[in-house]
Amino acid sequence: MTDVSELPTPDEPTIAVLGGTGDQGLGLAYRWAAAGLSVRIGSRSRERAEEAALKVGHGVIGGTNEEVAANCDVALIAVPWAGHEPLLDSLSGPLAGKLVIDCVNPLGFDKQGAYRLDVPEGSAAEQAQTLLPLSTVVGAFHHVSAVLLLDRERAELDPMDILVLGDVRAATDAVQGLVDRIPGLRGVYGGRLRNCGQVEAFTANLISINRRYKSHAGVAITDISPH
Amino acid sequence: MTDVSELPTPDEPTIAVLGGTGDQGLGLAYRWAAAGLSVRIGSRSRERAEEAALKVGHGVIGGTNEEVAANCDVALIAVPWAGHEPLLDSLSGPLAGKLVIDCVNPLGFDKQGAYRLDVPEGSAAEQAQTLLPLSTVVGAFHHVSAVLLLDRERAELDPMDILVLGDVRAATDAVQGLVDRIPGLRGVYGGRLRNCGQVEAFTANLISINRRYKSHAGVAITDISPH
Numbered sequence: 001m002t003d004v005s006e007l008p009t010p011d012e013p014t015i016a017v018l019g020g021t022g023d024q025g026l027g028l029a030y031r032w033a034a035a036g037l038s039v040r041i042g043s044r045s046r047e048r049a050e051e052a053a054l055k056v057g058h059g060v061i062g063g064t065n066e067e068v069a070a071n072c073d074v075a076l077i078a079v080p081w082a083g084h085e086p087l088l089d090s091l092s093g094p095l096a097g098k099l100v101i102d103c104v105n106p107l108g109f110d111k112q113g114a115y116r117l118d119v120p121e122g123s124a125a126e127q128a129q130t131l132l133p134l135s136t137v138v139g140a141f142h143h144v145s146a147v148l149l150l151d152r153e154r155a156e157l158d159p160m161d162i163l164v165l166g167d168v169r170a171a172t173d174a175v176q177g178l179v180d181r182i183p184g185l186r187g188v189y190g191g192r193l194r195n196c197g198q199v200e201a202f203t204a205n206l207i208s209i210n211r212r213y214k215s216h217a218g219v220a221i222t223d224i225s226p227h
Numbered sequence: 228m229t230d231v232s233e234l235p236t237p238d239e240p241t242i243a244v245l246g247g248t249g250d251q252g253l254g255l256a257y258r259w260a261a262a263g264l265s266v267r268i269g270s271r272s273r274e275r276a277e278e279a280a281l282k283v284g285h286g287v288i289g290g291t292n293e294e295v296a297a298n299c300d301v302a303l304i305a306v307p308w309a310g311h312e313p314l315l316d317s318l319s320g321p322l323a324g325k326l327v328i329d330c331v332n333p334l335g336f337d338k339q340g341a342y343r344l345d346v347p348e349g350s351a352a353e354q355a356q357t358l359l360p361l362s363t364v365v366g367a368f369h370h371v372s373a374v375l376l377l378d379r380e381r382a383e384l385d386p387m388d389i390l391v392l393g394d395v396r397a398a399t400d401a402v403q404g405l406v407d408r409i410p411g412l413r414g415v416y417g418g419r420l421r422n423c424g425q426v427e428a429f430t431a432n433l434i435s436i437n438r439r440y441k442s443h444a445g446v447a448i449t450d451i452s453p454h
Contacts, residue, residue: 190436191435195343195431199425201422204418204425205418205422206448209415213451217450219446221433221436221445222385223375223442
């Protein structure tokens with residue numbers, strides 16, 4: 001983890017969405033770009049990234065994961081869990097000194113639905129911090145529905161909270177700020193990285209809720225006024 | 228786990244709150260009794276249980292954990308985590324064939340706050356189901372603040388959701404019904420028992436949130452209309 005004083009948190013950061021051709025990455029790329037932020041979409045294939053960037057519009061640029069990681073202030077990791085370790089293993093150099101947001105949920109699926117997978121480091125976010133020792137990792141955006149993010153009919157999402165977890169206050173504050181740029185979302189500090197595993201795994205519960213109630217469920221925290 | 232057809236779910240069940248002299252148990256005993264339900268408080272010491280019952284009022288009766296477990300339709304397990312296994316080990320007989328609600332959060336505490344403890348069975352609720360093979364265990368009430376439950380100035384709590392987890396639909400439906408008896412609370416199905424570990428552990432995140440925002444935080448699920 002980098003020293004707080006070294007963490008660059010420009011007011012208008014360039015955000016690289018790694019694994020940005022999946023629904024969660026595309027959805028957040030769209031929301032941030034629509035809010036006026038500079039966004040780049042990364043993928044293993046430059047061609048697929050450029051296609052996705054065109055689809056999102058709002059000036060978004062595509063490139064390989066390596067290219068966009070090298071040219072960003074903040075990176076969002078949005079790959080499927082199976083691709084998490086190999087991707088980060090290759091990017092510790094380009095992401096050194098940067099703020100890295102991890103929204104990956106390590107889940108398994110069977111006939112009864114989704115369930116938590118064991119992660120030796122405790123959580124995807126802690127695995128990322130281990131693989132990226134010179135970056136500052138924050139967990140966030142685990143629970144917001146990609147369907148809602150991608151729905152262009154909704155300029156403003158129905159109010160919900162995004163839990164932001166990390167061990168460096170400047171980093172969680174910066175990510176809460178990036179959450180708040182998306183109309184309808186509120187960034188709420190949710191604890192240290194060691195408590196990120198249950199936040200990631202809770203997505204399995206939201207999947208059960210969605211199945212039962214035919215919803216795109218999210219989370220709101222009661223009794224707080226963070227702003 | 229008992230067969231669904233054998234599960235007695237009377238409309239006006241007698242509820243035994245085991246470990247009912249702690250804040251969470253006392254708070255739920257008070258809310259259910261105030262809503263007109265028949266409630267008994269259990270403790271290792273009959274004297275302490277009777278004192279607690281008098282304090283709650285509303286006709287609540289106290290007794291030993293064994294006594295109230297033998298004379299109830301539904302039991303709520305509300306002991307500290309350290310007492311969970313020894314208590315349930317001794318009650319598989321009196322709780323056979325009954326609905327058991329587990330609200331216990333297996334958490335450790337240090338200078339940095341609360342954190343998830345590893346439970347070999349996956350969660351307190353799964354441990355309860357293992358120790359009570361003839362009962363039907365449901366996880367619920369992990370996140371509601373005891374401070375709010377015990378606050379008699381609030382006849383109705385600010386709206387929040389109680390996640391109800393279990394593998395038997397009749398049992399989770401019955402517990403959702405018991406949640407809904409408490410003004411302000413809404414019972415929401417939250418998935419199977421195998422996904423209860425992260426719901427229990429999420430209480431560590433709420434403790435971090437309370438510390439940061441000086442709140443008594445709870446959870447609401449967005450985009451659902453369960454009733």
